[in-house]
Amino acid sequence: MAKYEQIMKKSEKVEHQLTVSALTQFAIATLVIAIAAGGALINYKLIALPISEMVGAGDYLTATLRTSDVAALVIIFFEATMGLFLFETLRITHLFPRIQNLPDSLRRPMMWIAFVLLTSLAGIEAALALMRDMMIADKAALLQSLAATQPHATDSVLGRIPTVGQMLLGFILPFGLAFVAIPLESFITSARTVGGAALVLLARGLAFALRLAGNLVRNLTSVLITLYDVVIVVPLLIERVVKGSKGKSSSSHAVGGEDLAVRERS
């Protein structure tokens, strides 16, 4: 209750505590999301090649981006989305208030749909992983026949281990990706506080930098003025001397002229 009162009072201590707490959440969520991104990369590697068998390996979206690569990424993102909906309908995460407010009669079928779709995608990925293994084996056999070398005799059980491993990975990784929903929620909720704190920090940093720059410019201008005074004093002295000598000669010349006029009148 005391803490709540302090929060209401917006005391600096509580504000600091809350920011630190959000920062910790943010760091942990970022770490978990980074790990999940690694999993997504492996997942992508597993399905990119066999997807090219479906959408073609020669189509490009940009100069370097193949359609099959994008298709593989779309599948991975779709799996993550299904996972998000699954956790949302299970009320583990609370990213979509509309799903949270759904009555159980609607929420449960939605949950099962998300689960079935996710399982189907995982099954497809396992099949794609098997296909990838077969395609790599086919390519290797072709290259061996082109190189006219004898194919390596491999133990059948040993040879199957990577295949089974790939299939298992293909099946498990989509479910693993589904769990990203939890750190994603933490990430989004803490990102607001961390983002705000970062903005405050940025504004303070900017203010400091601008103040520093302003002071530097002000002091620099006074130094420049002083330097100018030092430099300009010599030409000014010369000017004064020159003007002084000119003034004397012109005044003496004027006096001589007056004498002449007086003589002419007389």
Next chain:
Amino acid sequence: MNKRSFLVSLPAIGLAPWFAGCTDQRSHAQAVYMLVDTSGTYAQEVDKAQLIVNYLLGSLNPGDSFAVARVRSRSFSEKDIIAKATFDNRPSQANVQKRAFREQVEAFTRSARGSAYTDITGGLIQGAMFLNETGAGKKTILIFSDMQEELDKATVRDFPIDLKSIRVVAVNVVKLKTDNIDPRRYTSRLDEWQKRVEAAGASEWRVINDIEHLDRLLKS
């Protein structure tokens, strides 16, 4: 695709609707036309041609085109094309095509007979027509020959040819006995071909005598 490409492609997902209307229409496919000289003493080198064909089959991707044709007394003919294929976009089907292609070329190398004359120009014209038809982005003619053209009196080839945007690579240009007597003949022969090919609008002219250097050529 490496990690960098993976990260680069992430924003592409967000721009999917834009991509739908603006996909890259340029052809990324590669087309290679290989001329194999079967004239005179060079017919002995045909086994090496098989190695190059095998190498190319291993390097070309789905969607690429490949043709192998022989150089005979008159080579401007579809009949001189030993094997040709535009590989399927599906990698598994492309592999099946490659196996069939290799068998066709193997059958040719077993039964290849030497011809009296060497019509390289006719083969170049035929190759350029094939490559232009494929619509590939990168077009290459490989000439597996000693580059010594010999035509009979009736064959006319002394006119300008069109090799616009085509790379021409002379492979395994062996030295003739006369070249050994005067090496300037070899270099002048190659220089003449370079001038002729460049005058025809070819994008590049190269001579590769070490087959291992073909790797760099296909990647560039």
